[in-house]
Amino acid sequence: MSTTTAVTTTADERIDDWLDRLNQALEARDIDAACALFGPDCYWRDFVSLTWNLHTAEGVDEIHAMLASTLAHTAPGGFAREGDADEADGVTESFITFETAVGRGRGHLRIMGDTAWTLLTTLQELKGHEEKTGRNRVRGVEHGVVRDRENYSERLARERAELGYTKDPYVVIIGGGQGGIGLAARLRKLDIPTIVLEKNPRAGDSWRNRYESLHLHDPVWYDHLPYLPFPQDWPVFSHKDKIGDWLEAYTKIMELNYWTSSTVQSATYDEQAQRWSVEVDRDGEQLTLHPTQLVFATGMSAVPNIPDVPGQDVFAGEQQHSSQHPGPHDYTGRKVVVIGSNNSAHDICAALWEYEADVTMVQRSSTHIARSDSLMELALGGLYSEDALAAGVTTDKADLLFASLPYRILPELQKPVYDEMYKQDKDFYDALEAAGFMLDFGEDGSGLFVKYLRRGSGYYIDVGASQLIIDGGVKLVTGQLDHLTESSVVLEDGTKLPADLVVYATGYSSMNGWVAQIVSQEMADKVGKVWGMGSDTTKDPGPWEGELRNMWKPTQQDNLWFHGGNLHQSRHYSQFLALQLKARMEGMPTPVYALAPVHHTS
């Protein structure tokens, strides 16, 4: 209908044009030309493909530095659009594919006008070491009748007899929860000899052992493990025992070398031999394992934080950290004071209420509350839901989209979500405040996920306990602890709370606390604090680091890694940790760009 002669381009063409120019610049090793393709506010986030690290270069100067260091040996190129580009509000975006000297990658690009705003590049596979899926799957049997051929059961039995005894695993994963299990599945697909050490007697027990009424707080679409999605009829919020049973089935289906009832007593690293000695009690048997790589997948909870309160020695009742709390069964009719107001505190209060204990929550500082339904609708729905699937946003795509937003700009993009949540749930929030609850939405209003990334605490995904606080079923007191008497908790304002049990739902120290326990305090200090990104907010001190500290990427200690996070993170980031480990096992050069320095030891 247009009668102008102006050249109008489609979204696809604009993406293609930008990628062509990037390819030309990279091929010519012309870093200035490549940098000229980025706008003033720009980000290149790279997972492993250029940096052998998880790193976000922010602004043209950092992108220039990154390319100057990595372009020659990684040789990225062949950038191409994957699928159709989208366009909204002046931003054109598309999934992309590319190659490097040693691998193939996928990513995501956003351009505004002629220049890029965000570019994500992630390594997907190493050439010559592709996973054997789809067309590439193994045959299983070369048909034909062969004497003395080793079959599936014989191979598994031999492997299980050898690994850790006569043959060293390449990787040992400490912790067999969903994080360790998902990573081990990825390592299995890459033929990396791996042992998972789990202290409980059965896979899934880390879920089964939790309080009875626990269901997932995140919806099913967000929670898939790698390779084997939950069936189509899986509940939106599964019960913890169902997840436990799934994890147990999964470890078997994935043929993991999963050692149950196995605890790590100590580990030491031999810098000379570049391998670990890991002392293990395997169901009573003492063993020393010698893996090259050691992964802590022990959960974000390490050494319990218990506040030092005068009178703890004179209090006559029970005192427990939340991690020691055995569940509500024995406390019917008893007086319980729960110190804290985050997820654990709420969960424990609700379970105690179910068993008709007399429960008081002591809130010491403001807490972010997000209702599970609202979170699902407003924060996750676009990426992880039936609607998202219907719109073609598969789990893989959702994970890439999620990762495509660098942490620097994430808070600004999250604020509208929580503004809307506050508006939508205003009556609920008003009722909570009327009950005396101190609310926040993060220091900058950026809500739950950013708070989770910054400090892993400070919030509750409401699955019902908030209503108990509103209704007074769980009594709420705000204030600071002053001391304990023989029979009560006394706050600074003089409030006296009679108690048979005090639960300290007061959180945990950083995950490197596990390293201190298992290896040494020295090594824990060497690798430093785990989690957080230097946002200069409470419990996440600066300077800015741009990616989560120490998670899924090289640390200051060779051959020591941290893995975990929620189900979504464990699923997605296990892919990049697995590729880093595979490259090292195969002896490929893996020069790490911008290895993060340590600013904090805990």
Add this chain to the structure above:
Amino acid sequence: MSTTTAVTTTADERIDDWLDRLNQALEARDIDAACALFGPDCYWRDFVSLTWNLHTAEGVDEIHAMLASTLAHTAPGGFAREGDADEADGVTESFITFETAVGRGRGHLRIMGDTAWTLLTTLQELKGHEEKTGRNRVRGVEHGVVRDRENYSERLARERAELGYTKDPYVVIIGGGQGGIGLAARLRKLDIPTIVLEKNPRAGDSWRNRYESLHLHDPVWYDHLPYLPFPQDWPVFSHKDKIGDWLEAYTKIMELNYWTSSTVQSATYDEQAQRWSVEVDRDGEQLTLHPTQLVFATGMSAVPNIPDVPGQDVFAGEQQHSSQHPGPHDYTGRKVVVIGSNNSAHDICAALWEYEADVTMVQRSSTHIARSDSLMELALGGLYSEDALAAGVTTDKADLLFASLPYRILPELQKPVYDEMYKQDKDFYDALEAAGFMLDFGEDGSGLFVKYLRRGSGYYIDVGASQLIIDGGVKLVTGQLDHLTESSVVLEDGTKLPADLVVYATGYSSMNGWVAQIVSQEMADKVGKVWGMGSDTTKDPGPWEGELRNMWKPTQQDNLWFHGGNLHQSRHYSQFLALQLKARMEGMPTPVYALAPVHHTS
């Protein structure tokens, strides 16, 4: 480019036009008009949606009769194209959807010119009883804190304590192989209280107990169970123990009430009460179950066929039916004569050869051999392969396409496949014949799948044993048994085969033999022969019946059903059996059209 004024229509338009005319005719209850839409050579195959049966109406007269009987109460309508139509060789085809008074359906249509050649209608779900998948999935938990709420584990524990003890199952499935397991999963999704009785101690043992080198003969894409497809990295041909482990995990994931170490001693049907009494030994505990519906999923192998040969009483060595053969381990260096030349005979010979027994196969009649690779490429590749998936042919669509070809025309359509196979593998077939092996491709050259449907025997999917015969590693003798001496098998031509062990790989009688064993000979005769379609070929006597006898559909005995077949059939047909059972449980009218009469008792 055309300058004519003729109206050209697209494939989509031709399909839409035909469906519109069908809708108008059906809505007007104008059976003649509906029949006028079919060509002279036409088929309407219906699974449950109109007939509450599996039935193929062949030709206009049978279609007329079917509609005359069913149209008024089933009220099919709303036929619509699903996806794009295809066109080749003068045939236009498309997937379709439709509704009936009580359900929703999918199907497939082929038209030539203005009239239909084949129409498939299948019931997919009952209105008001839809499976809870995707958008319809259960929430799992209504968030909120509720006292005395029953959680997942408590519900499962209660159900397992009650079902079969204080609460009657609606369905009992005898046999917990892949057939019983897949059906039970479907019944679970439809909230039908079901118990599966498995004689072995663990789910999957029916696979584990088979010979050591066994791998699936069909490729992975053909073998998925309902709801939970194999992971993307599953081998093309899995080892039997891996399948066993998968089935065991599957029963747990699907929350089946799966009773292991449980054997059925007898069952009787109370015509008055319209329910069964099933005597069960559950791991030493004697129980009587009272299900309304009883499903035999006992495998197509019932009472062993052992030929009556003079001298069986004087033979001093061992004699076993193939079903009793314990595997090759104890026969190294021993002389074994295997009677028969179908799958079991080949498998047993190959396993014995692996253990260095001295093996002779006695072939009594010609056998169809299809190499597994060729079968995968030529017979299955279009529907079940990575190529098929890449072309958008999902497992669901492949199953519908497979079903869209009525059995009457299937042989003619299969012949070119096997002509091509013969050409492609000519050297192999020549070598087999040179070794003295008597080959066939079915009486009309229609090959393996048709032979399987007609008689469930008479073939070997070659996974290697044929080469042993060609090479002489397994000795081949052709002829008929005459008698046994103390130490040998003697054929009619006088050939004397010294033997320590004689294995009768001589097949099984019909599956209603299980009914004779468990219920009564009278009831076995009442329901008659199971499997086959009356093709008037060897072991499948006429008259023509059009669908498999007694499988997955109503039998002459109320509330008695047969389920099974290969993994593909178990997956697909379990859907229709499950819907038939659900409708009955809900008390919906289920008038069966064209209940098949019994022409043969075995």
